[in-house]
Amino acid sequence: MTARVRHDRHGVRQAWRDAARAAGGALVFSLPMLMTMEMWWLGFYLDRLRLLVLVVTAIPLLVVLSRHIGLEDTRRWRDDVLDTAIALGVSALVSTVLLTLFGTMDSRTPPDEIVGKIAIQMVPAAIGALLAKSQFGRGPADQDGDEPDERKETYGGELFLMAVGALFLGFNVAPTEEMILISFQMTEWHALCLVALSLVIMHGFVFAVGFAGGSEISPEEPWWSPFLRLTLPGYVIAMTVSLYLLWIFARLDGLSADGIVMATVVLAFPSAIGAAAARLIL
Amino acid sequence: MSDHRDHQFRRPYIEWVFGMISALLVAGLAGFLAYQAAFGEDRPPDLAASIERLERSGTGTLVMVMVVNHGDEAAADVGVEAVVASAGTDAIRKEIRFDYVAARAIRRGAFVVESPDVEAADIALRVHGYTEP
Numbered sequence: 001m002t003a004r005v006r007h008d009r010h011g012v013r014q015a016w017r018d019a020a021r022a023a024g025g026a027l028v029f030s031l032p033m034l035m036t037m038e039m040w041w042l043g044f045y046l047d048r049l050r051l052l053v054l055v056v057t058a059i060p061l062l063v064v065l066s067r068h069i070g071l072e073d074t075r076r077w078r079d080d081v082l083d084t085a086i087a088l089g090v091s092a093l094v095s096t097v098l099l100t101l102f103g104t105m106d107s108r109t110p111p112d113e114i115v116g117k118i119a120i121q122m123v124p125a126a127i128g129a130l131l132a133k134s135q136f137g138r139g140p141a142d143q144d145g146d147e148p149d150e151r152k153e154t155y156g157g158e159l160f161l162m163a164v165g166a167l168f169l170g171f172n173v174a175p176t177e178e179m180i181l182i183s184f185q186m187t188e189w190h191a192l193c194l195v196a197l198s199l200v201i202m203h204g205f206v207f208a209v210g211f212a213g214g215s216e217i218s219p220e221e222p223w224w225s226p227f228l229r230l231t232l233p234g235y236v237i238a239m240t241v242s243l244y245l246l247w248i249f250a251r252l253d254g255l256s257a258d259g260i261v262m263a264t265v266v267l268a269f270p271s272a273i274g275a276a277a278a279r280l281i282l
Numbered sequence: 283m284s285d286h287r288d289h290q291f292r293r294p295y296i297e298w299v300f301g302m303i304s305a306l307l308v309a310g311l312a313g314f315l316a317y318q319a320a321f322g323e324d325r326p327p328d329l330a331a332s333i334e335r336l337e338r339s340g341t342g343t344l345v346m347v348m349v350v351n352h353g354d355e356a357a358a359d360v361g362v363e364a365v366v367a368s369a370g371t372d373a374i375r376k377e378i379r380f381d382y383v384a385a386r387a388i389r390r391g392a393f394v395v396e397s398p399d400v401e402a403a404d405i406a407l408r409v410h411g412y413t414e415p
Contacts, residue, residue: 155297177381184356184384184415188319195312228301229293236304239311256386258318261311 022090022129027098029128029168030121034095038175040104042249043117051119054248058123062087065130065164068157083130091125092118124171127164155229162234165278166241166271173270174245180255183262191265198238198272203231205276231276235268238275242267327357329383331407334390342396345405349391351383357412358382364393365406371397382415 033039066080066087095118099105105114173179186194206226242264246252252260330350337344345364351357360380367373376393383389395405 155294155300159300180382180384181415184358184382188315188322192312192315192319195308195315199308225293228305229297232304232308233300236307239307254388254390255384258314258322259384259387261314265311265315 019086019090021132022087023094025132026087026091026094026125026129029131030091030095030125031098032172033124033175034098034121035102036175038177038249039120040099040117042175043120044113046116046120046248046250048116050248050250051116054123055119057244058126059084061164061167062126062130064160065127068161069131084126087126087129088122090129091122095121095125124167127167127171131168158230159233159237161278162275163237163241166238166275167245168278169274170238170241170245170267170271174242174251174267175249179246179267180251180263183259183266186262186266188258188262191262194265194269198269199231199235202234202238202272202276203227205273205280206230206234234275235272238272239264239268241275242271245271323354325353325355327351327355327383327385327412328353329357329360329409329412331362331409333402333405333407336400336402338398339394342394342398343400345393345395345400347378347391347393347407349380349383349389349409351385351387354385356382356384356387356415358415360389360412361410362391363408363410364395365408366393366395366397366400366404367406368397368400368404377410383412 062084063077063080066083067077099117099121105117183191203223203226207223243252243260246260246263246267251263255263328351330352331347332350334346334348337346345366347362347364349360349362358381360383362378362380364376365373366376374395374397376395378391378393380389380391393405
């Protein structure tokens, strides 16, 4: 009986620790966005359909992310769904508390605006909450000195982590006006050079980090092999994530086709670095 | 050398397929940008404002306008003026400013005119000017 009570207490303590760690992760990841005025404005003027698409597409992404690096070493999908729900709940709470403290919403703010402001912040914060484990060290089992086995990442897993890495950096800058302003200041020559620089930096990270796991790079492999298998697909993922984010944040509205390409190339620069450095960041 | 080749051939087929598709997409992007850079025109902003529609509201009339930039360069701080001249009253001047109008892009805005019986024919739109972004 005493052992059971002790076990329950340990479980409750563990749950609180996980929740606190999730809140810390949410804070680290979403603080730049919580303190960005464009994100507050998007909360009330963003088309509700786009907000819905953001939340709906984020849920499967968060569940799969939880599978890769969650709050705990989960084994079942049900646990991953539960972790995602906890991450979203903690993120909503963190966003509500901070947005209220910053005075961006109060009791007179219309409910629609409150929901919009929290929903748009909740998604990046939830990614941070799930990443909490790798941001803030390991769980109790690891503190005992048991190093977890290096996960053997599949090729699909590598590309998925790249997408999360691209979202990680892309989310921070996508809502800002600077993204389109930079694209206005650039010529197509600049854009072409930026694509080349993005690829060079990406490839540097791909090589430096070595992408441990199933798709590792062996020293005998020629440079073009990981470039073709990892860097180029990684850049396409970064471009796709950038296009998605710019559309979600209504930054492409009214732009011509080449304007859309230019703005996407600009955002793809940080997104590509995020994608390639995913192994370092996540 | 044979070990090296063996190592490469051990890579799953799908990784090369993804790699090739990505290479084609990135080459397409680079080709598009290079074509635009080499053969694209370089005209300065060419701005035109027009009325899209009128909406009657409780306080008067909303004059929905759009600004089109036919040029190849973006314009910043674009000022648009509306002069509303209804019969029997003095002309009313209104101004709105657009942060940016990108090249070959459309931006929308609205003037709030207090009079409820304004017609499109009573309104003259003028683009004041712009700055470089």
